[in-house]
Amino acid sequence: MNGRLPLLFAALISACLCFPPSPLSLEELGSDIGIQVFNQLVKSRPKENVVVSPHGIASVLGMLQLGADGKTKKQLTTVMRYSVNGVGKVLKKINKAIVSKKNKDLVSIANAVFAKSGLKLEVPFVSRNNEVFQCNVKSVNFEDQNTASDTINQWVRNETKGMIDGIVSPDSLDSELTRLVLVNAVYFKGLWKSRFQPENTKKRTFNGADGKTYQVPMLAQLSVFRCGTTSTPNDLWYNIIELPYHGESISMLIALPTESTTPLSAIIPHISTKTIQSWMTTMVQKRVQVILPKFTAEAETDLKEPLQELGIRDMFDQSKANFAKITRTGNIHVSQILQKAKIEVSEDGTKASAATTAILIARSSPPWFVVDRPFVFFIRHNPTGK
Template structure:
């Protein structure tokens, strides 16, 4: 049997939107909101928008087969890992990847620079946010990988380089899974369920871990059971958090949208709730066509919000979805050209693996709770707008300064989510 050499790009991430009992600590010293705003303006906006667009397009493709399932993806993680692979692509493979991923109008040098700037920006979060990003390249030891490819991964993506004497061994599989577990704070145990095949040349991994405390925490005392309409139309009782506060808010005839800030507001959760007469599918089509209504600044409104409290996991292979977007040559052993990564042929991407973890609950640190205290204003506040998130909804975790959507997805099925009971805290 002739074994075909291949490169596997593995993507994994953790989105942990949880409360915690203490202030989240970053391994990198945070910078001021103002200085970070200046740094955010230096990042190529086209690269950020391409990243967001990729996430929305992938969501649309994944919804075709998972209409009633929760979908949670990270456009940032997917884009970062594919950007590392793109540095190894050449000729028509590179041209096609650039077109599918939105990079046709930027140079490879600018793309790498923008990704490096964005990584550094994200790591400089405030004390109410814990956010860490890790990249790694694992490859079969020997003169098969171009040093220039490894140098770009190490310098632009801060990738950990790991040369293995036997990439297909159980020992290497365990080392990769241990790396995953460590970088995701034990929330994702593994990405490989069996040793790599003997024709695997390299594995590229991006991991992102996010843990945010609400700027305005929800009170546990107000959480109570409420019905939630699932994607299939059935109804399930869930633990529903609630609060009334001034939040950035917008609405139309078809949807309501709100931003719930984390920490000092550098990050927020955007929630878009379709009205009862429309659907998540219709909303996603609108997002693909023109996401600008939800990317602009919202006016501040007094809002009473009900939001489900849950934990959810998601796992999928993205090969078919990426092929549907036009990225086909990279997966084809007869057409793929990754000669900037290695002189070995054929060399192609076998699969793109993606894992996510999401937790949403009431908690906030004391500092966040203090920050969230309402400041009295002159005159009586306006009556609150009601936003009852009791049916499938879209969410995005966004960097409010760079406008990047780090995570996005749809929550439609609480039967596949772990509903946390109040007594369990």
């Protein structure tokens, strides 16, 4: 077939952000594009929960970059600000550190390329993806859309310990045109270093971004945490706190406006990897009463539009996409980049599959840190800053 063929890219990742020292390191650059995508999504969905994964976005774009050429590759490297081929060893080291058993908290990352049966892939693309992203190639028959989607979704279920039921539907696969589906999945399970006692969980008022109030279960504990207050360049103040998981390699960071009259959307555009790095030096240990919603958040997002807004356009255009380094058997383009995410926060800790960067609800005035209106949180791997 001579026409341009769609490449469906499915991404499932647990949100891990990068906070190494300035100037921006590779880990920060990987996170920075994820935060830019997050900001684009918040703009278009100001009153919705937004759940994305910076690490996942960087991973899927990195896999695509290895197969891109010409202007398509230039757009990817320009927006990502690094070449995967130039930093492959470092990326491999970072991913290895994130899933290390030294973390104590469980993190698993898996990548796969599901290719049409008989499709000839370029050897360097397969070998580099395997070397850098530990990505395996699996052969599927896309002409049988139901079986193909079941195969991909079963892989996703296995890799996310059943938290994500599926990422592709039979309808998202074209029996004649689909050639590849690339998937990245992450599972995270962490226990709090300082556990919230179930007897302290009570229903409290939660002020939604839609202007309505809700009665929701809130976790509560009085303990010592690293926290602080900082401001945007236009002097909008907001509070920050770090809640470590028991292995102390991974933490949850929460930020919310200090004043209840300041919308979360006013501070989000100012959050970047550089900003988050400054949080780490601003926070100090304090004894505080933390009130945090017990919640489960789930979202499925097509990242095509926000990536196009950032300047990655040609790979989605069937007349311009250049993935000659993936296969020379017909021209292919990206039809979708999908990311599905789920996170559960409870008294014991957090379970997450795919993305974990969400907007929920919050208010605070130390020594109380009360999360009862929209807030943003990140999960961070401390040793790598990823």
